[in-house]
Amino acid sequence: MKYLDEFRQKELVDKLTKAIDHLMADIDRKITLMEVCGTHTMAVFRYGIKDLLPHNLHLLAGPGCPVCVTANDYLDKAIAYARKEGVIMATFGDMVKVPGSRSSLAEEVSNGAEIRVVYSCLEALKIAHQNPEKKVIFIGIGFETTAPTVASSILTAAEDKLCNYFVLSGHKIMPPVMRALVQDHELKIDGFICPGHVSTITGSKIYEFLSRDYGVPCVVAGFEPIDILQSIYLILSQIKSGQAKVENEYNRAVTWEGNLKAQALMAEVFEPESSNWRGLGEIEQSGLKIRGKYGSFDAEKKYPLSIEESRENPGCICGDILRGLKTPLDCRLFRKVCHPSHPLGACMVSAEGTCAAYYKYLSV
Amino acid sequence: MKEKILLAHGSGGKLLHDLIREVFLPAFDNKFLRELTDSAVFDHRGTKWAFTTDSYVIRPLFFPGGDIGKLAVSGTINDLAVMGAKPIFLSCSLIIEEGLSLSILKRVISSMRQTADNAGVEIITGDTKVVEHGSADGLFINTSGIGLLSTRSESSSPRIKAGDKIVINGSIGDHSIATLSGREEFDFRTEVKSDCAPLNDLIEKVLSQSSGVKLMRDPTRGGVATILNEIAIGKEFGIELWEERIPFKQETIAISEMLGFDPLYLANEGKVIFIVKDEEAKKIVKILRSHPLGKESEIIGKMTPEPRGKVYLRTCIGTTRVLDMLSGDQLPRIC
Amino acid sequence: MCIAIPVKIIEIKGKIGIGQAGGVKRKVSLLLLDEVKVGDYVLLHAGFAISKVKKEEAEELLEILASLEM
Numbered sequence: 001m002k003y004l005d006e007f008r009q010k011e012l013v014d015k016l017t018k019a020i021d022h023l024m025a026d027i028d029r030k031i032t033l034m035e036v037c038g039t040h041t042m043a044v045f046r047y048g049i050k051d052l053l054p055h056n057l058h059l060l061a062g063p064g065c066p067v068c069v070t071a072n073d074y075l076d077k078a079i080a081y082a083r084k085e086g087v088i089m090a091t092f093g094d095m096v097k098v099p100g101s102r103s104s105l106a107e108e109v110s111n112g113a114e115i116r117v118v119y120s121c122l123e124a125l126k127i128a129h130q131n132p133e134k135k136v137i138f139i140g141i142g143f144e145t146t147a148p149t150v151a152s153s154i155l156t157a158a159e160d161k162l163c164n165y166f167v168l169s170g171h172k173i174m175p176p177v178m179r180a181l182v183q184d185h186e187l188k189i190d191g192f193i194c195p196g197h198v199s200t201i202t203g204s205k206i207y208e209f210l211s212r213d214y215g216v217p218c219v220v221a222g223f224e225p226i227d228i229l230q231s232i233y234l235i236l237s238q239i240k241s242g243q244a245k246v247e248n249e250y251n252r253a254v255t256w257e258g259n260l261k262a263q264a265l266m267a268e269v270f271e272p273e274s275s276n277w278r279g280l281g282e283i284e285q286s287g288l289k290i291r292g293k294y295g296s297f298d299a300e301k302k303y304p305l306s307i308e309e310s311r312e313n314p315g316c317i318c319g320d321i322l323r324g325l326k327t328p329l330d331c332r333l334f335r336k337v338c339h340p341s342h343p344l345g346a347c348m349v350s351a352e353g354t355c356a357a358y359y360k361y362l363s364v
Numbered sequence: 365m366k367e368k369i370l371l372a373h374g375s376g377g378k379l380l381h382d383l384i385r386e387v388f389l390p391a392f393d394n395k396f397l398r399e400l401t402d403s404a405v406f407d408h409r410g411t412k413w414a415f416t417t418d419s420y421v422i423r424p425l426f427f428p429g430g431d432i433g434k435l436a437v438s439g440t441i442n443d444l445a446v447m448g449a450k451p452i453f454l455s456c457s458l459i460i461e462e463g464l465s466l467s468i469l470k471r472v473i474s475s476m477r478q479t480a481d482n483a484g485v486e487i488i489t490g491d492t493k494v495v496e497h498g499s500a501d502g503l504f505i506n507t508s509g510i511g512l513l514s515t516r517s518e519s520s521s522p523r524i525k526a527g528d529k530i531v532i533n534g535s536i537g538d539h540s541i542a543t544l545s546g547r548e549e550f551d552f553r554t555e556v557k558s559d560c561a562p563l564n565d566l567i568e569k570v571l572s573q574s575s576g577v578k579l580m581r582d583p584t585r586g587g588v589a590t591i592l593n594e595i596a597i598g599k600e601f602g603i604e605l606w607e608e609r610i611p612f613k614q615e616t617i618a619i620s621e622m623l624g625f626d627p628l629y630l631a632n633e634g635k636v637i638f639i640v641k642d643e644e645a646k647k648i649v650k651i652l653r654s655h656p657l658g659k660e661s662e663i664i665g666k667m668t669p670e671p672r673g674k675v676y677l678r679t680c681i682g683t684t685r686v687l688d689m690l691s692g693d694q695l696p697r698i699c
Numbered sequence: 700m701c702i703a704i705p706v707k708i709i710e711i712k713g714k715i716g717i718g719q720a721g722g723v724k725r726k727v728s729l730l731l732l733d734e735v736k737v738g739d740y741v742l743l744h745a746g747f748a749i750s751k752v753k754k755e756e757a758e759e760l761l762e763i764l765a766s767l768e769m
Contacts, residue, residue, distance in 0.1 A: 001618055002720075006757070008680055015764060094695070097372075116549065119698070121745065122728060145749060146698060146699075146701060149747045152730045197749070249760075261731060262731040551726055555722060618704070618722065698701065
């Protein structure tokens with residue numbers, strides 16, 4: 001496929017691998033880079049990228065997997081809505097198997113809940129049109145890439161005067177969590193491989209504070225093997241020359257300013273609020289809630305509910321894994337009682353979760 | 365194990381295997397079932413027979429390249445054929461949801477007849493039940509089949525060993541992609557047709573012209589990756605698959621990229637995996653390619669001495685990664 | 700965190716386009732992206748075009764890498 005196959009050429013991969021080896025020989029110390037985005041984590045495993053890197057170059061999986069960082073209280077709310085009469089929950093497939101405190105959406109289906117898996121929130125709108133007697137609640141998760149699509153669905157619903165479409169917003173944004181990571185003294189991150197698709201919307205400018213204020217090199221990366229290796233090469237080049245700046249490897253799709261229209265739509269519908277990240281806790285201004293103006297599409301405003309106190313599995317170390325402090329191999333539950341068909345923590349549920357990726361792709 | 369049966373138990377992955385091992389095997393335990401093969405093989409008065417059964421539930425009932433009737437006949441024929449048996453007779457048992465239109469039923473039945481005719485089998489017994497509206501999704505079909513094992517396949521196959529090759533008769537994932545495209549909620553349009561077809565003729569052709577086949581399996585639910593895991597698990601060999609040699613339709617790759625699927629786990633209904641002697645592999649590919657259902661046949665991997673019991677993929681950029689069994693259904697993802 | 704793939708826009712009606720990739724066609728909402736023309740490549744995420752894919756930039760990187768002597 002155009003713009004994918006070209007970025008998987010073995011000869012270019014071999015060249016970049018050699019170039020990275022040379023740079024690492026010059027740098028001559030342990031380097032830890034974080035790939036912030038879960039789709040990068042998936043690509044790293046899918047293509048066996050770690051096989052190609054020198055032993056003293058480590059890749060850490062970051063918090064950019066919306067399923068993984070969505071805390072149990074949000075899931076418990078979604079599950080509580082799913083149990084209500086006359087409700088159709090519409091969701092991306094990602095969320096179906098994620099365990100909340102006591103159940104999951106998949107389990108609710110077996111109890112008779114109506115849950116529809118969609119590829120786009122526009123299909124959720126369609127379901128609302130087709131089922132006027134039902135309340136259709138869309139489970140809005142995802143970062144800056146996905147939030148504008150959901151904003152657009154709310155604006156469309158407002159235009160169509162649709163009264164039975166609601167969003168349970170669990171959207172989150174990247175800069176505050178990246179700031180929290182660089183401020184975490186337990187973590188030593190030498191560079192960020194920045195999320196390419198978030199950046200199509202936000203522009204690469206959102207990472208400027210990281211290199212300017214914290215001296216961390218940032219490279220916005222695409223998702224093919226050559227993109228990832230080239231980004232690693234660019235970060236290592238910065239480290240070698242003692243620089244820290246924002247570079248854009250994914251310039252075929254990302255600009256400095258980003259997609260202004262999408263940014264405007266997102267700002268029209270959502271406003272920042274404090275948000276709870278699994279394993280990372282509350283982070284100021286890191287979540288998106290629906291503005292009062294569009295309150296009639298906000299599931300929580302329209303149908304407030306109280307839920308039992310949420311709880312996390314006590315043995316689960318997803319939090320430390322999400323912060324890159326530990327790997328799944330450090331977890332007592334991993335593979336033994338926590339596996340993809342019986343996930344205990346979100347990092348195992350999401351296909352792009354670190355635990356699932358380790359389980360699926362790593363030899364043991 | 366979870367307290368309730370989830371949809372994922374039916375998707376042919378690890379959950380189903382757990383269910384078989386923990387519930388069905390202990391209850392029914394006998395020497396035939398213990399083999400866990402696609403068909404049970406038994407002796408009767410000096411003749412060897414293969415016996416199998418399968419239920420078919422699919423939405424939509426009609427999809428590009430087939431329908432539930434064609435699927436129900438082909439699937440059971442294939443379960444017999446991969447055991448090296450010649451399928452002879454089938455049964456047909458219908459569970460119909462009240463309200464199904466008669467014309468739909470007639471179309472499905474005529475498709476079953478046509479598929480059976482083409483494959484040279486007869487449907488000699490059947491049953492019909494009707495359930496209340498809402499208790500079934502239109503139409504479910506169960507077919508059982510019985511086939512004759514020829515004297516040729518009686519000599520037990522030589523053991524699989526490192527160096528043996530893996531051959532497949534064409535592109536992977538067509539069935540999943542065709543049925544997915546038929547579902548309006550995802551709104552994809554492709555020209556891909558399901559590969560759903562009876563494979564007994566193709567298999568018969570290979571077995572009559574080469575003695576190099578050691579094992580055959582049809583990679584239906586759970587796909588090629590899951591079937592290869594079933595073959596390797598607990599064995600003295602590992603499996604290495606070559607990504608570049610695996611035939612895929614470009615549509616399958618495109619939809620997999622869009623929805624975050626791994627095509628190696630997509631279902632097939634007209635594919636068979638052959639484990640063959642190294643020295644016969646090329647000849648077998650040639651035989652397969654001369655048959656209409658094997659034109660895109662390829663050697664896609666080999667058995668390796670290490671690591672035992674595991675399946676590896678050699679990627680297009682020369683690295684390797686483990687292929688595990690499918691765990692639960694693949695759902696369309698945005699992340 | 701976000702799956703998006705390049706599709707070629709082959710048809711536009713109002714704010715809806717048809718995107719094509721590898722023989723697959725799908726409706727693409729153009730509500731998030733202005734000035735999309737037939738023939739453009741865009742990144743498709745969850746049913747929406749989120750950015751254009753620029754040919755020159757894509758080719759430039761590949762050419763530089765191809766010309767490197769290692």
